[in-house]
Amino acid sequence: MSQPSSSEFDLIRRYLTGLGAVRRDVLVDVGDDCALLHVPADRELAVSIDTLVAGVHFLPDCDPAALGHKALAVGLSDLAAVGAEPAWATLALTLPTSDEAWLAAFARGLGDLAAHEDVRLVGGDLTRGPLSLTVQVHGLVPRGHMLRRAGGQPGDLLCVSGALGDAGLALRHLQRGEPVDAYLRQRLERPTPRVALGEVLRGVASAAIDISDGLLADLGHLLAASGCGARVELTRLPLADQVAGVVAANGDWGLPLAAGDDYELCFTLPAAHARELPVLAAAAGCPLTPIGTLEAQPELCLVLADGQPWQPQRRGYDHFTDA
Known part of the structure; x- marks a missing residue:
């Protein structure tokens, strides 16, 4: 006799609750309509969001634990670029099926990196559809000390x-x-x-x-x-x-x-x-x-080594010109 499929709320409770570090600035965690977070008065909040889509950002047969790691890592890289200390993350995950073994491995990969970087997963959404995942990260920067793309000067x-x-x-x-x-x-x-x-x-x-x-x-x-x-x-x-x-x-x-x-x-x-x-x-x-x-x-x-200029054929990835 086949077992009934778990509901989305069962999956959230089982695999996506309590992931990452325990932080005192998380006043309300996963399980309510919103998370409630405390931002210290001497800090500014840095926020970034990235979406990964199967077949675009990762191969469909990618190891789910590795995918969980990478889903968080790409956002943490944005926080690093502005000099922010990682604090919290939210996750919107779209799955084609309720594959619990896959979800357990994904959550383990994301949770391990979150714990290592002192990040708490504080909320998100789980839905059914083509495989994709969106992670929003939040970090804290000492007031007035954010790194930016602007600021470079000739001679630097x-x-x-x-x-x-x-x-x-x-x-x-x-x-x-x-x-x-x-x-x-x-x-x-x-x-x-x-x-x-x-x-x-x-x-x-x-x-x-x-x-x-x-x-x-x-x-x-x-x-x-x-x-x-x-x-x-x-x-x-x-x-x-x-x-x-x-x-x-x-x-x-x-x-x-x-x-x-x-x-x-x-x-x-x-x-x-x-x-x-x-x-x-x-x-x-x-x-x-x-x-x-x-x-x-x-x-x-x-x-080049001989002082001659080198001309690139392409300059990087673009979702629309490289589609």
């Missing part, structure tokens, strides 16, 4: 965290049915939001942005907001061995520049703080690499 050092192109190479392998090594798959499916770095950069960096659509696209947003151009030395881009091998084999700089899904931070440092980069890297617990400088002329110049 241009830097990135981590390595570029790993997720793009992993996706390329998966789409071609090729084997993917553990490191690349981890970088695609379980990105590390640079939360500690964002907090370290407050009061030091002149501008910052997270790299989600590719370095060229996101750096372009930072330059437009700052009213500057930049000179980027391609040989200084931080590349893992696997990505460096692809670039060396066919000159495919588009992989680290435009593939996207890196979830690293791109930021600018005034010249007076340039020598602090190793200290900032140690405090943030991740490598930081200077890749160029901002310039007064409002254009982006990509330079």
Whole structure:
């Protein structure tokens, strides 16, 4: 005799209640019409939202625990870019069926990262339809200390965290049915939001942005907001061995520049703080690499080792022009 399907409220109580860290600033948690949250008087509230759709942002057979991790990580990367301390999240999840094993694994992945980053899932919605998920994140920034895309000045050092192109190479392998090594798959499916770095950069960096659509696209947003151009030395881009091998084999700089899904931070440092980069890297617990400088002329110049300019064929992912 078959068991009756669980209701949406059963699923919420069983899998989506009590996820993440216990926080004293959560006055009313999951289970009421609204969550009630306390924002300290000396903090400002940073809010970001992202939607992930099956077949667009992730492969339909993606591991649900990894998907739960990534669903939260992409929003935490936005909070990192503004120097916010993560606090709360809400989730709108659309499922084609009430697959409890899938939902349990998804909730575990999201909950583990939430607990690690001191985030509480405080509400959301669960409905039936094509697989998609939307996570809204909320963070706290000391009043007047938010990092922004605007603020870069000519002469500032241009830097990135981590390595570029790993997720793009992993996706390329998966789409071609090729084997993917553990490191690349981890970088695609379980990105590390640079939360500690964002907090370290407050009061030091002149501008910052997270790299989600590719370095060229996101750096372009930072330059437009700052009213500057930049000179980027391609040989200084931080590349893992696997990505460096692809670039060396066919000159495919588009992989680290435009593939996207890196979830690293791109930021600018005034010249007076340039020598602090190793200290900032140690405090943030991740490598930081200077890749160029901002310039007064409002254009982006990509330079090869021999000093010759390199022209990209594409600048990053766009949901409509790349559809």
